[in-house]
Amino acid sequence: MRAFSQVDVFTAVPYRGNPLAVVLDGEGLSTEEMQRFAAWTNLSESTFLLPPATPEADYRVRIFTPDRELPFAGHPTLGTCHAWLEAGGVPREGGEITQECAAGLIRLRGTDAGLAFQAPPLLRSGPVEGELVERIAESLRISRDDMVDVEWADNGPGWVAVLLADADAVLALSPGPVPHDVGVVGPYPEGSPCAFEVRAFSPAQDAFVEDPVTGSLNASLAQWLLRTGRATAPYVASQGTALGRAGRVHVSTGEQGEVWVGGSVVTCVSGRVVL
Structure with missing residues (x-):
C-alpha cells in the first residue's frame, strides 16, 4: 500500500480544473507497473514521486499518460509539487522548490495565485x-x-x-x-x-x-x-x-524575463493505493 492523492490543478474549486493522480512513494515500481497504473486511472496524467538523483533537486517525478511517459508536463508539475508539500516535503533552498524530471530541473515557487513553475525553453x-x-x-x-x-x-x-x-x-x-x-x-x-x-x-x-x-x-x-x-x-x-x-x-x-506559469491546486482524494 502506498500513499496516494488525486488533486485538481489550475482551480481553487474542486472538480473545475484538470485532475492528476499522484503516487507519493514510487520507489521500487517498474516502468511497466507505473504505466499500467496510469492506464487504469484513465486520467490525462499520473505521476510517481521518487528520491532525487541529483543533489540540486528536492524530489524526482515520473509523468505518465495512459499510454506513454512524458519528459515534462505543466499540470502534473504543479499538482505533484502540491501533493509533495502537503505530505510534508520541505524545500532544500527555503522558498523555491526544484523538481527533477526527464526534461531536467524545473524551478517552482509560491505566488499569490498558487504554485508556479518556470517555463522550460522551447525545443x-x-x-x-x-x-x-x-x-x-x-x-x-x-x-x-x-x-x-x-x-x-x-x-x-x-x-x-x-x-x-x-x-x-x-x-x-x-x-x-x-x-x-x-x-x-x-x-x-x-x-x-x-x-x-x-x-x-x-x-x-x-x-x-x-x-x-x-x-x-x-x-x-x-x-x-x-x-x-x-x-x-x-x-x-x-x-x-x-x-x-x-x-x-x-x-x-x-526579473530576468523568464516566464512563470501558475495556478491553484486542491486535493480531492487522499488515501492509499495497492501497487
Missing part, C-alpha cells in the same frame, strides 16, 4: 510546414484564412500553436481528429477578467482528446504571445470552458 519554434497547417485547419473545420498565425511552440509534448481572431472563435470550434498536438488561443476583449481562451487537442484513434487545462501548452503559448507583442504579463488565461471546467492559468515574468 522547437518558428513556421509550421504548409501541408501540416492545411491538415490542422481541415481538422479544426476552419479555413486557413481564419488562422491569424501558426507556429511551432514545442516544449516537450510537441505543440503547434494556432492563434484565432478572438476567444469566441476558439470556443466555437468543433474539431474532428487532429493530425498533431494543437493548441488554439484567442484573445478576449480588453478589460475582460481573462486575457485569452485556450483549447488543447491531441490525436486519438479515429478521434481527438481535448485536455481540460494544459500547463505545458500555456507555458509555450506565453513565450510566443509575449515575444510577438500579442500579450503583456501578468495575464490570466481561461481553459476548459468548452468542457464545463473553469481553469485559470496565471502567467507572469521574472
Whole structure:
C-alpha cells in the first residue's frame, strides 16, 4: 500500500480544473507497473514521486499518460509539487522548490495565485510546414484564412500553436481528429477578467482528446504571445470552458524575463493505493 492523492490543478474549486493522480512513494515500481497504473486511472496524467538523483533537486517525478511517459508536463508539475508539500516535503533552498524530471530541473515557487513553475525553453519554434497547417485547419473545420498565425511552440509534448481572431472563435470550434498536438488561443476583449481562451487537442484513434487545462501548452503559448507583442504579463488565461471546467492559468515574468506559469491546486482524494 502506498500513499496516494488525486488533486485538481489550475482551480481553487474542486472538480473545475484538470485532475492528476499522484503516487507519493514510487520507489521500487517498474516502468511497466507505473504505466499500467496510469492506464487504469484513465486520467490525462499520473505521476510517481521518487528520491532525487541529483543533489540540486528536492524530489524526482515520473509523468505518465495512459499510454506513454512524458519528459515534462505543466499540470502534473504543479499538482505533484502540491501533493509533495502537503505530505510534508520541505524545500532544500527555503522558498523555491526544484523538481527533477526527464526534461531536467524545473524551478517552482509560491505566488499569490498558487504554485508556479518556470517555463522550460522551447525545443522547437518558428513556421509550421504548409501541408501540416492545411491538415490542422481541415481538422479544426476552419479555413486557413481564419488562422491569424501558426507556429511551432514545442516544449516537450510537441505543440503547434494556432492563434484565432478572438476567444469566441476558439470556443466555437468543433474539431474532428487532429493530425498533431494543437493548441488554439484567442484573445478576449480588453478589460475582460481573462486575457485569452485556450483549447488543447491531441490525436486519438479515429478521434481527438481535448485536455481540460494544459500547463505545458500555456507555458509555450506565453513565450510566443509575449515575444510577438500579442500579450503583456501578468495575464490570466481561461481553459476548459468548452468542457464545463473553469481553469485559470496565471502567467507572469521574472526579473530576468523568464516566464512563470501558475495556478491553484486542491486535493480531492487522499488515501492509499495497492501497487
